[in-house]
Amino acid sequence: MGVGLVLLVLTLIFLALHLVPGDPAMLLLSQGDGGSATPDAVARVREQLGLDQPLLTQYWQFLSGALTGDLGESFRNGQAVSEAIGERLPRTLELVGLATLIAVVVGVPWGALAARKGGWFDSVTSVLTSIGVALPVFVFGSLLVLLFSLELGLLPAGGFTEWGDDPGRHAQLLIMPAIALAVGFASTIARMTRSAVLEMLHQDWVRTARSLGLSRRTVFRKYVLRNSLNPVVTTVGIGVGTLLGSTVLVEKVFSYPGLSSLLVDAVTARDYPVVQGVVITIAVLFVSINIIVDVLYGVLDPRVRR
Amino acid sequence: MLEIDDVSVEFGGGKKWKPVTHGISFSVAPGETVALVGESGSGKSVTAMAILDLLPANARRTGSIRLDGEELVGASEKRLRQVRGCDVAVIFQEPMTALNPVYTIGHHLSEAIRSHRDVSKAEAAEKAVDLLRQVHMPSPEEKVKHYPHQLSGGQRQRAMIAMAMASEPRLLIADEPTTALDVTVQAEILDLVRELQQRTGMGVLIITHDMGVVADVSDRVVVMRDGRVVETAPSRELFARPQHDYTTALLEAVPRLGSGTTSSAVADRSAPPVLDLEGVAIEYPGSWRKSGFRAGHDLDISVAPGEIVGLVGESGSGKSTIGRLAMGLLPVAAGRMEVGGRDVSAGSRADLVHIRSQVSMVFQDPASSLDPRRTIGQSITDPLRWTRKLTSTKACRARAQELLDDVRLPKEWVDRYPHELSGGQRQRVGIARAMATNPRLLVADEPTSALDVSVQAAVLDLFSELQREHGFSCLFITHDLSVVEQLATSVVVLQHGRVVEQGPTARVLNDPQEDYTRRLIAAAPVPDPDLQAQRRAQRLAG
Amino acid sequence: MRRRLAHALTPLRLAALVYVGLMLLVLVAAPLLAPADPLSQDVADRLASPGGAHVLGTDELGRDILSRIIYGARVELLIALGATLVSMLLGTLLGLLGGYFGGIVEVITMRVVVDVLLAFPPIILVLLAVTLRGPGTGTLIAAMGVLFAPTFARIAYGQVISVKRLEFVEAATAFGAPTRTRLFGVILPNISAPLIVQVSLTIATAILLESGLSYLGLGVVPPTPSWGSMVAQGQRYLSSDPHVLLVPGAFVVLTILAFGLVGDALRSGLDPKSRSNR
Amino acid sequence: ACGGGSGSSGEAGTLRFGLSAEPVTLTTGVWQGSATNFVLTLIHRGLMTLDEDGELVPGLAASVDTPDPTTYVFTLHEGLTFSDGSPLTATNVKNSLEYYANPDNGSTLIAGLQDIASITADSDTQVTVTLEAPNNAFLEFLAVPTAAIVPDASLNADTPNIVGAGPFEIEEQNEGVGMTLAKFDGFYDADDVALDEIDVAYYPDGDARANALVSGDVDMIDYVTWENFDRVGDTDGVELAAQPGPFQYVQFNVTDGPFADPLVREAVAYAINRDNALTAAFQSNGQPLEGVVTSNDPALEGLGDELWTYDPDRAKELLAEAGYPDGFSATLLATSQYTFLQDTALSVQQDLQAVGIDVTLDAPDWSGRLEKGAAGDYDLAVSGDVGIVTNPIYLLSFVQGPDNFNRSFGYANEEIAASLTDGLRATDDETRAAAYEEAFDLFATDVPFASIDTRDQAWAYSDDVEGFSNLPGFHTFFSGYTLANTSIER
Ligand SMILES: Nc1ncnc2c1ncn2[C@@H]1O[C@H](COP(=O)(O)OP(=O)(O)OP(=O)(O)O)[C@@H](O)[C@H]1O
Ligand SMILES: Nc1ncnc2c1ncn2[C@@H]1O[C@H](COP(=O)(O)OP(=O)(O)OP(=O)(O)O)[C@@H](O)[C@H]1O
Ligand SMILES: [Mg+2]
Ligand SMILES: [Mg+2]
Secondary structure (H helix, E strand, C coil), X not given: CHHHHHHHHHHHHHHHHHHCCCCHHHHHCCECCECCCCHHHHHHHHHHHCCXXXXXHHHHHHHHHHHCCCCCECCCCCCXXXXXXXXXXXXXXXXXXXXXXXXXXXXXXXXXXXXXXXHHHHHHHHHHHHHHHHCCHXXXXXXXXXXXXXXXXXXXXXXXXXXXXXXXXXXXXXXXXXXXXHXXXXXXXXXXXXXXXXXXXXXXXXXXXXXXXXXXXXXXXXXXXXXHHHHHHHHHHHHHHHHHHHCHHXXXXXXXXXXXXXXXXXXXXXXXXXXXXXXXXXXXXXXXXXXHHHHHHHHHCHHHCC | CEEEEXXXXXXXXXXXXXXXXXXXXXXXXXXXXXXXXXXXXCCHHHHHHXXXXXXXXXXXXXXXXXXXXXXXXXXXXXXXXXXXXXXXXXXXXXXXXXXXXXXXXXXXXXXXXXXXXXXXXXXXXXHHHHHHHHCCCCCHHHHCCCCHHHCCHHHHHHHHHHHHHCCCCXXXXXECCCCCCCHHHXXXXXXXXXXXXXXXXXXXXXECCCHHHHHHHCCEEEEEEXXXXXXXXXXXXXXXXXXXXXXXXXXXXXXXXXXXXCCCCCCCCCCCCCEEEEEEEEEECCCCCCCCEEEEEEEXXXXXXXCXXXXXXXXXXXXXXXXXXXXXXXXXXXXXXXXXXXXXCXXXXXXXXXXHHHEEEECXXXXXXXXXXXXXXXXXXXXXXXXXXXXXXXXXXXXXXXXXXHCXXXXXXXXXXXXXXXXXXXXXXXXXXXXXXXXXXXXXXXXXXXCCHXXXXXXXXXXXXHHHHHXXXXXXXXXXXXXXXXXXXXXXXXXXXXXXXXXXXXXXXXXXXXXXXHXXXXXXXXXXXHHHHHHHHHHHHC | CHHHHHHHCCHHHHHHHHHHHHHHHHHHHHHHHCCCCCCCCCHHHCCCCCECCECCCECCCCCEHHHHHHHHHHXXXXXXXXXXXXXXXXXXXXXXXXXXXXXXXXXXXXXXXXXXXXXXXXXXXXXXXXHHHCCCHHHHHHHHHHHHHHHHHHHHHHHHHHHCCCHHHHHHHHCCCCHHHHHHHHHHHHCHHHHHHHHHHHHHHHHHHHHHHHHHCCCCCCCCCCHHHHHHXXXXXXXXXXXXXXXXXXXXXXXXXXXXXXXXXXXXHHCCCCCCCC | XXXXXXXXXXXXXXXXXXXXXXXXXXXXXXXCCHHHHHHHHHHCCCCEEECCCCCEEECCEEEEEEEEXXXXXXXXXXXXXXXXXXXXXXXXXXXXXXXXXCHHHCCCCHHHHCCEEEEEECCCCEEEEEECCCCCCHHHHHCCHHHCCCCHHHCCCCCCCCCCCCCEEEXXXXXXXXXXXXXXXXXXXXXXXXXXXXXXXXXXXXXXXXXXXXXXXXXXXXXXXXXXXXXXXXXXXXXXXXXXXXXXXXXXXXXXXXXXXXXXXXXXXXXXXXXXXXXXXXXXXXXXXXXXCCCCCHHHCCCCCECCCCCXXXXXXXXXXXXXXXXXXXXXXXXXXXXXXXXXXXXHHHHHHHCCEEEEEECCCHHHHHHHHHHCCCCEEEEEECCCCCCHHHHHHHHCCCCCCCCCECCCCHHXXXXXXXXXXXXXXXXXHHHHHXXXXXXXXHCCEXXXXXXXXXXXXXXXXXXXCCCXXXXXXXXXXXXXXCEECC
């Protein structure tokens, strides 16, 4: 199943890439500041990259390589794609993981509280979450940098350091991008939670729980919130998956070398092997996340189990 | 101990408040059992809920409610919380929606046990099994691991009762606690309550429609109608010399087992049966960890045209399951099922369409079987629209009003939502919906359990009338043997998913062949306090 | 229904509704409302602060920001609402079908279509669309519609698999409701709350993505104004001339807020149990 | 280890550098963009190099003799080695230059080296190059970073070109993050190299790069984006060094349609409001360009710098003369990926509108822009370019040779090409000036492209950095050469 899916994605991405105009060879030979390559040079590079082969041959090579775990080498720097992904994926996972953690820890209680309290708190929440989902992450990220790096000098403005080299700095460099990512995500989660909680607030079993004399908190947490989690889990699942491939803007603002900027750079440079490799990676992750979410549905609601 | 003084409950919100009860007053002394009876929708439940302020958000209470002299109206939420579950426990009317679908029964019980007591998880788990055993839950060690939807209606109700008992409260508010229980279990549960009462001096406020139960357990009776108390009297007196006209009417409407009234329905045995089960087995699918559960074995049941078959039996014996099978909601695991002469065991699409054109159903749990987002008027006539019997909105509305009227609900309520009704009112909506389609076979799963006897009588009359008119057949699931006697042409007695006895009503009820049937008949309470006291003594002795 | 809607309309929500109405008006009447030509440049007067000749200031090419906002609203709402509508319809349908029928239908809808779409990075999808259809509003609506559909599908799916086992759905089955009715008449209303929330979130995402895509050159073709591209451009002047960013940004926030509130009103209007203030 | 700065203040002798792009695999002889060139200036050296004023000086060659205009004798420093330890000999020089001179190898130096008749290694340290004809840009071509002398093993397209004889060597590369360069002790001028290490971190985003410098994460950055000039320049303890660099221009598709007519092209050249474009795209950080860049070559003083002016009326006249009194419509190819090109395009669009040319903008991503440019899929396009050398011969590629994305599609003018070549061959300033004057005159009326402006290209660094200089003109991208003489005081 999963394998079939990945295979489908593989084929589609291959086709998509070759449908999109843009010549990797030409790009390799000309950056933004000019310097124009001769057609001969371009042709030579094309040959070198194997782009002169018939499409079917290229597809076959790509597919047979991918199935044996060989994703090829980057057009731009010759690095093995699997190696590049191996380097970048952990960084992205770390970033997305932290962002998700923050978003969930903030978003769920926030939305729940807004639903429960109502009144002005709810209105303020509406406004704040609107800003949260509307604020482009590059704007928010820039503001963070302006404040914490340039004004207060508390955190480095951006970059990346391996954990092994300097754990402290590694952590410092992770904070701001994670927060920048988490803001929109938390707002999304808060909104979803709020609406789901409102649905559950008036169920009969809540009354039952209250009749037992359980504390308000327990009633709310176990009899309202717990039952509201289904759409929240969906949202988180999709959010995590989407983040994996779309942290590019944050990565740009903070010069964080993650998977997503690798992907976007590769797309802009039409670095086919890298694009394909990253897409496959994200597809595999996505499928896994969806499987986890599907399992969670059953955990959250026993009626779903068959 | 509990004094209720001039309590009114109002619904609404904003500036418009509409009272549904008016100046209710009564009291409950320690060790006393007060029965709250009366018309469906008269405000029994809301009064009971008002005591602990468990009313819906759009309701408010006025008046004075004192527990041991302490005023509860206007008490702090914190204080109320201490009272709830500890001093006062509640059994809710509709156990399906009152239990959280995502927690097991065991979890619910542990929560109840641990809410006011410092008990370890393990101890609580043990206690939970113990409680379930006390309420006669079959295989309690297993059932603690079940989720509410995996239990039968009566089993859920027993879980609910066990939760309320968990804290050994000083006052027990029981809102129709035995509606889904067969009479044997009901008797055992009532014994249990009484025993607890004698041991701890617990006061009981019980809401019920079963006059037999009233006679059995109550010391005093409060009769309500239209949101007002019409009469309050000690039970014996009330049964002997009812003062208010309504009370008199109520007592007269009580069906009595062996009273001689019999069904007017005539079975047409020459024609092929409407429903025919031959050696049918029914299975609930298991999950990947657990194997499935076989809820019916080797069932041979047949319903002839025009026949009303009473399906009685132990709670959890598979009555509803058979109903759901007949409706095509569960597959036939083994054996053969025919509906209207057509073999539908395969359960193909066409089979299902066929079934649904012939069969209609009153679900056991009215609250969960009504779409919360549709008005009751819509819910009633939706089947008509779906089957293209009625298409215009106007006609639907008119038909809905007619049907509401038939089941003694105000016509103006077509636009109400299910949650704005009382339990009995919802049940009547369910009945109206099932009748709307003029089915050939009606599966009625405890259709009158939440109705007071007078409304029940009216509904049953309607039922017989329609039956005469349209000649439909009926599989009537109930635990009220007197209703069976009155209505059914034949009876099927079920235990543990097997048919233990079946035959014409008169034969089975008057001359039961099987031990279980005998016990069942013996356990049926009679609406006479003195007689009931004797029977109880007999039963407990034997 | 009307009664409930009236109940659901708090002053805040009413204000939101009025705002949305105004936006729709702007959508039709932009040429009448805009004080200036949104395209005409006046480089000498670039980056002028709000107030003075230009109410909301000018951008880096000296174009009147207010006029660009007004014309941009057109493009923006068309894209955001169009994409949201497409994805909502498409996604909800997929999720309903997949969740309700299970089995092979689920495999096709949720696994093959939805998962594959989700796994496909947005930028590649849009790149493809732009290549095959040429840049522009229609392409963006189509591409984003396809892009956001999986989210709706998964939300609907998650809800359906739990709601479809409720007794009243079973009752509808028992009473012969055709499949279509069960899906759209019974299940859909009962899973509408998260979908409504998702609608307002999707509107936000669409505007943000439009901004990002304009930045990458896959969005609205310049010099056509759109809020998203105005935000993307304004980012460059964040520290020196923040109004270039803040003005379109504020409109984006307001619009998203308004649609969120309208969604709230709708949600609580549709929920018979909710009270007026929620 | 990694490239990212490793503390809020670095170690003495280590320069923390924020680079605008990650270099691609270094391929011998090939022009791969400015970030790559920057690395080349650090790890490689050619026979010639540039000093802190941008003047041509010998590099690996200790001295250059020019006995006659077609003979160059290079004497190498003694005991040169590559960073892999192998000796650098005259044979290496001969092989490298021959490799670059071969058009098959895709070298960007062809225009400069195609005149080579022979190269002989006279001894281990002496090489004689004979040209077929005089070429007054020859030495400058040898100072281009891609003209470095490399080991024979690097002379193919497959071997990463990382072994050189420059002041630094690559110690570590961390894909996506940065690279560490260490001082190479075998460099001929190693004694004067003050930096022990250069820690390069990649900051592709302009704002992020500026932030990194302003917040002290790095000591120096390249390519300050124009929006950040003021902010960076105004920061205490930070120095902004700007030099006019590349030029922007409008290129035409001359295969058919209105732009096949030189009058129309000339009209465009007169229609452009260069000050506006400069302000719109570069915050006025640059110079309007009314002719062609001649890089302050004293011999060419006053030549070619005023070919067209901003004169919309004249533009309209020209259009009318060409038969388009009511204008026409056209597409203008730009790119959205580089905002300065897009803003330039928007400004040009407005200007053309004003003279009656109704212009629709086409702004695909860079890759799409390249492809469309190379395929001639446009009427007009805005571009930015630099000459590989400052010698006006760089203009040759705009009037001659195969089409590419950066020049007017289908355009060729052998007359201009001939005049430019004459200028290149000239051995005295007068002939040279005369040849170019002729070329520029033709330029003015045939308009191979319509110039817009030159943009300032800025590097910025903390006050601690001493000795770096931003080289003027096109050479700004080779400023990395001066890091060999840069020190950092903390
Ligand atoms: N979804 C289910 N999964 C597994 N077991 C179930 C499920 N539903 C019911 N059961 C079991 O099937 C048995 C029969 O249930 P059923 O609802 O038919 O009982 P019933 O005769 O209607 O009882 P009652 O009178 O209490 O309603 C019970 O033991 C119950 O635990
Ligand atoms: N949420 C609500 N909104 C409006 N009216 C309500 C609401 N809940 C209950 N009511 C009305 O209040 C009245 C009293 O309801 P209650 O539930 O107390 O009746 P009951 O006596 O318990 O009846 P039953 O025996 O049928 O359970 C009913 O007429 C009902 O329609
Ligand atoms: Mg009630
Ligand atoms: Mg049942």
